[in-house]
Amino acid sequence: MQLNCKVNGKACCFEIEPNEMLADVLRREGYRGVKVGCREGSCGACSVMFNGKPRNSCITLAAMAEGADIMTVEGLGTPDKPHLLQSCYVKHGAAQCGFCNPGSLISAKYLLDNNPNPTEDDVKEALDGNLCRCTGYIKRIEAILDAAQQMKKSAKSTRGKK
Amino acid sequence: MLKKLTQFYHPTTIEEACKLLAKPKTAVIAGGTAEALRKDDSIEALVDITHIKELSHLDQDASTIKIGATTTVQEIYKSQKLKGMSGNFLKQVAGTVAATALRNTITAGGNLAAQLWWSDLPVAYLILDAEVVCRLGKPKRTVSVVQIINDTPAKFLKKGEIISEIHVPCFGNNTGCDFRKQIKTHHDYPTITAATRITLKNGMISEARIACNAVTPFPFRCQEAEKFLVGKKPTAENIEKAAEKAANSIKYREDYRASKEYRQEVFQVMVRRSLEASVEAAKK
Ligand SMILES: Cc1cc2nc3c(=O)[nH]c(=O)nc-3n(C[C@H](O)[C@H](O)[C@H](O)COP(=O)(O)OP(=O)(O)OC[C@H]3O[C@@H](n4cnc5c(N)ncnc54)[C@H](O)[C@@H]3O)c2cc1C
Ligand code: FES
């Protein structure tokens, strides 16, 4: 069957099996940023933005994404032009093996899109479904709070220039 | 998993969905967090009900909270509309469900229909005397949540019938609720889930509800213990006796997390503490 959806802003039409999971389809189509860890909704490595909200693509049947707007980590930034969150992850050492990062960055993006002034507890809650086995949980919190600060500053200076 | 699946439908009305679901080997999917992993290879078609606008809503008036079947657990948790005893209680319980991305996906109807031992909201529905609206096309019936849970949703719902709404009464003054879960880590499944409600009238208990999950294979109301409390004063002794009755009324499930014996002992303590907290809240 065919799946029509948008991935990172681009209209796509994928040939899928009715029982395939979205994570597998996305990876097959080249979105390798989508990682598959547990395959049961527990680790968050496969998180993608699904109609504006993080969702575990490993337990989402691809057919459910008909008409959906999906964003993977590839849509966030590139190695040449990383998103501020990605730069902050690097700066704070929140990436080690990197396996959890695509998922946790999606959760972090959702948080900052909806809450420009997050507290530490807000960050912890937003990333409550993203396990990281390497860095521990402090560094990514620092990275996200730093990104929020920088976003606020740049928003202020842009406002000042107007 | 779902090896024989060949069709996937995305209806936009309840009538259309029920018509499709009346076909053989066809099942409903909402959040899909349980359905997608179902080891049932007899299913040939799935009907995705998340495109039906009528099923996604969350409203509260003076007497009732109405939760559409495809309203997500996160929408309940973060709702600005839910207020008062019942509303805040539902928000609190919704916030304990799984993690953010899962809460964005799990639906109120799916959470009830899946009837798993780790399901949280059904325990809250039980102590709040919720009612469940079921639709078979246009015709609808409204039943108590305890009936649908005791019969099990899979058996209770007719072929082609879906849960469309959950109605939760708004309890006011003199009522207190409490929910607690014993869980090893935030990410694990619970060993014990317990919830209670107490309504006081002239210093006496006029209504009591005690419900549990995880100690049982699916959400359960300890009605014998509830009956014991009605008409009595909320003394420490009565509460302890009720907790003991509740703990003795259950056939315990066990897994590697905890033995039956452990669960029984701790469940009794949790029910006692939960009843104490509900009584305190009812006095405020
Ligand atoms: C890792 C993980 C952790 C979890 N932790 C928790 C937790 O802590 N607490 C908790 O409460 N839940 C938890 N859940 C969710 C729970 O296990 C179920 O997966 C969930 O409640 C199912 O809801 P859904 O909307 O995804 O339903 P689906 O998977 O779409 O459906 C579940 C079942 O209900 C039927 N169904 C769905 N909607 C309707 C309807 N409207 N009418 C009739 N039948 C319907 C389907 O046919 C299917 O049989 C967790 C899930 C995962 C994957
Ligand atoms: S791979 Fe999806 S949550 Fe672990």
Ligand code: FES
């Ligand atoms: S960086 Fe390795 S799991 Fe998080």
